[in-house]
Amino acid sequence: MKQHPGDSLLALFKKGDEKSFHKLYEELYPSVFSYAIKIVKNSQIAQDICTESFVKLFQKNDRCDSVQSLKSYLFTITHNACLDAVKTAKRHSSIHKEIEYLMEKDFDYTRYQIEAELIELVYKSIEKLPKQCKTVFKLAIEGWTYEEIAEELKVSVSTIRNQKARGIKLLRIALLKEHKYAMIATALNVLLNHY
Amino acid sequence: MQKTVHRLAELAFKHLRNELNEDEQNELDNYLEHSEDNRLFFSQLVDKENLNKSLEELYKLDEKAMWRKIVKKTPLPETGKLITFRQSLKYAAAVIFIAALGSYLYVSQSKKSEFSKIETKTQNSKTDIRPGTNMATLTLADGKTVLLDSNGNTIVAMQGSTKVSNKSGRLVYDGNNNSNILYNTVSTGKGQSFPLILSDNSRIWLNSESSIRFPVSFPGNQRKVEITGQVYFEIAHDASKPFIVSVDDMQVKVLGTNFDIKAYTDQEVIKTTLLEGSVNVKTGSQEVVIKPGQQAQVKEDQIKVTSDVAVDQVVGWKNGYIYLNNEKLSEIMKDVARWYNIQVIYAGNSKDIGMIGRINRNANLSEFIKLLEASNIDAQIEGNKLTLKTH
Numbered sequence: 195m196k197q198h199p200g201d202s203l204l205a206l207f208k209k210g211d212e213k214s215f216h217k218l219y220e221e222l223y224p225s226v227f228s229y230a231i232k233i234v235k236n237s238q239i240a241q242d243i244c245t246e247s248f249v250k251l252f253q254k255n256d257r258c259d260s261v262q263s264l265k266s267y268l269f270t271i272t273h274n275a276c277l278d279a280v281k282t283a284k285r286h287s288s289i290h291k292e293i294e295y296l297m298e299k300d301f302d303y304t305r306y307q308i309e310a311e312l313i314e315l316v317y318k319s320i321e322k323l324p325k326q327c328k329t330v331f332k333l334a335i336e337g338w339t340y341e342e343i344a345e346e347l348k349v350s351v352s353t354i355r356n357q358k359a360r361g362i363k364l365l366r367i368a369l370l371k372e373h374k375y376a377m378i379a380t381a382l383n384v385l386l387n388h389y
Numbered sequence: 390m391q392k393t394v395h396r397l398a399e400l401a402f403k404h405l406r407n408e409l410n411e412d413e414q415n416e417l418d419n420y421l422e423h424s425e426d427n428r429l430f431f432s433q434l435v436d437k438e439n440l441n442k443s444l445e446e447l448y449k450l451d452e453k454a455m456w457r458k459i460v461k462k463t464p465l466p467e468t469g470k471l472i473t474f475r476q477s478l479k480y481a482a483a484v485i486f487i488a489a490l491g492s493y494l495y496v497s498q499s500k501k502s503e504f505s506k507i508e509t510k511t512q513n514s515k516t517d518i519r520p521g522t523n524m525a526t527l528t529l530a531d532g533k534t535v536l537l538d539s540n541g542n543t544i545v546a547m548q549g550s551t552k553v554s555n556k557s558g559r560l561v562y563d564g565n566n567n568s569n570i571l572y573n574t575v576s577t578g579k580g581q582s583f584p585l586i587l588s589d590n591s592r593i594w595l596n597s598e599s600s601i602r603f604p605v606s607f608p609g610n611q612r613k614v615e616i617t618g619q620v621y622f623e624i625a626h627d628a629s630k631p632f633i634v635s636v637d638d639m640q641v642k643v644l645g646t647n648f649d650i651k652a653y654t655d656q657e658v659i660k661t662t663l664l665e666g667s668v669n670v671k672t673g674s675q676e677v678v679i680k681p682g683q684q685a686q687v688k689e690d691q692i693k694v695t696s697d698v699a700v701d702q703v704v705g706w707k708n709g710y711i712y713l714n715n716e717k718l719s720e721i722m723k724d725v726a727r728w729y730n731i732q733v734i735y736a737g738n739s740k741d742i743g744m745i746g747r748i749n750r751n752a753n754l755s756e757f758i759k760l761l762e763a764s765n766i767d768a769q770i771e772g773n774k775l776t777l778k779t780h
Contacts, residue, residue: 216456223452228443237446245455249462313443320444332448335441 204261215252222265223248224317226272229310233276243275319368320361327361330354518754518770521597521728523558525583530571530605537575537583548573548605551588560585567606576600577618580730582706587612591632592623594707597727598653619651621707624666639687642669649704655723659687662703702747711748718742718766718777726775729754736778739766 203221206214226247231240250271251264320331326347333343340358344351409417421428527535527545535545539558546553549567553560560575565588577583577595585593588606595601599618612632624632626645634641636652639659646666652659661670662684669678670685675692679685684698702712711728713721719740722733728750748757754775758768767778 212460219456219459220452223455224447227450228447231446232443237449240446241450241455245458245462248459252459252463313440313447316440317444317447335444335448337441 204264207264219248222268224314225310226268228313228317229269230272230276232310233273234279239279243272243279246275247272316365319365322368323361323364327357327364330357331361334358518729518731518773520751520753521580521582521730523583524581525560525575525577525595527553527560528574528576530573551605553605558584562586562588562605564588565606567604567608570608571605572602573605574600574602578730579727582728589627589630589632590625594621596620596706616650616652618653619649619706621647621649621704623647638673638690640671642671643667649700649707651703653723653727657688660703661685661687662698662700664700664704705747706750709749709751711750713747722775722777725754725757731770731773731775734774734776736776739777739779742766742779 203218206218206221223244227240227244230243231237234240234243247268251268254267320328323331329347330343333346338346340351340354344354347354523539525537527537529535529546530548533546537545537555537558537560542554542556544552544554545560548562548571549564549569551562551564551567551571553562553573555561560583562585575583575585575595577597577599579597581597583595585595585601587593587603589612591612593601596619599616599620601614601616601620603614604612607630610630612627612630613635614633615635617636620634622632622634622643624643624646628644632643634643634650636650636659639652639661641648641650641661643666646668647664648666648668649662649664650659651662661668661679663679663681665681667678667680668685669676670687670692672687672690672692674690677685677692677694679694682697682700684695684703686693686695699712705712706724706728711721711724717740719733719735725731725748726733731754748760754770758770758775761768761777765779767776769776769778
């Protein structure tokens, strides 16, 4: 049976030194940041919240006994900090009603967590693509057309198309391997057809 | 709860592929009808723009800068050390390089690991404290004393048929044929060190506040000397005449070998470190033979042997460096005080700070002080008194 990737996260946390924490940070920051920015909708505030969450995690004196409790601790702190940020913003300007449901006590924010992790998954998978593939994908995400990308990278449009196709194929393979989110992987699979 | 959400997503995408059967379609409709939340979630999951935007934000993020901020705000222990956070508040690390002079210092304090390079320019001021020099006092067999320094190339004395000369700062004994046993002593005070070559061609280096008493030529079947302080030996090989060094009640016997003995009275332990060859260390009740890279530590009558000693660091003084091996500041300053001929006063808890590094001991004391200051240790000189205080 394949070793659950979460096990090594827990091991890193238990190790407790700077190098291990750095690795832990690199694994988790995409989902924490994505989560925060979804709620507060401001990159700088999201960064500050993200920073604080990790600081608090690293100062946690009682150790977590599972990767799930580690992640939920991290997301709980982040969520609460986001709420505070929104409340503060609310005092200064009018906030749309859609945010108000966040304040509800029994609001289940796991869906946001899932979404954040989904984004993280895609992000990390793209990072692992071969160099040119990755560049093409990133530019496409930022809204560049095939022609624009081709001109920038000094290759033909058909090369760009091929790289894109190759990337999608690799992403599908990579995402399908993630059996924790197998369902989401399938979903992504479909999503990617949009590209 | 999660299962619901997952199921919703699953249905959503089957919907996108037009793969829903009737039951599943009903299930999806129910979910969507059920709450605003569900509708929102559904729409966000299938929204390509949404995903794009999120990814874009991630690409724009300077995660390295964020990490630096996190490190700044957290007291993190250094790599490899498993110190709990509460303990770690006592320790941090700062490595400071003084590139030009080859001195550096690494102080265990509190926060993160950080390297900063400091260029120093040697400034000679009247109040600066000069390092030690190549000087010593020779006491001849008749009790007469001669001051030795680096000047000149002179014959200092004749001791029997042995010629004693000062060759530009090294005392050389020439002639091993004396019938009488005549003893000479070479000694150094604070701020002094001196090399010599004995009549058997053995090479000796004296550190500060040290001495060696020896026969001018070696008769009979052994070569016996007495020392105090810290002395480094490169003994000429002579199987017929073992070389014996005695320090208090300890005796070190060698055949042909390079080793260092550190036996200051302000230390609890006499340390004999072997670089090459083989030595036998003997006390009243114990006797051990050590190999190169090992150190025999004698405390009262007991001998303890440690291996894999950083021998270059132990004899660094001979090459112009004082090495610091995570000893307490108070221990380190004993050697520094001897060489610079100063008195050290400790304020706060400066005594117990651990330091790793290396000091060029041919530089003025101000260089060392600059290192200390950069590691948050306050150093004040008044005359020949140095007061150290943690910030």
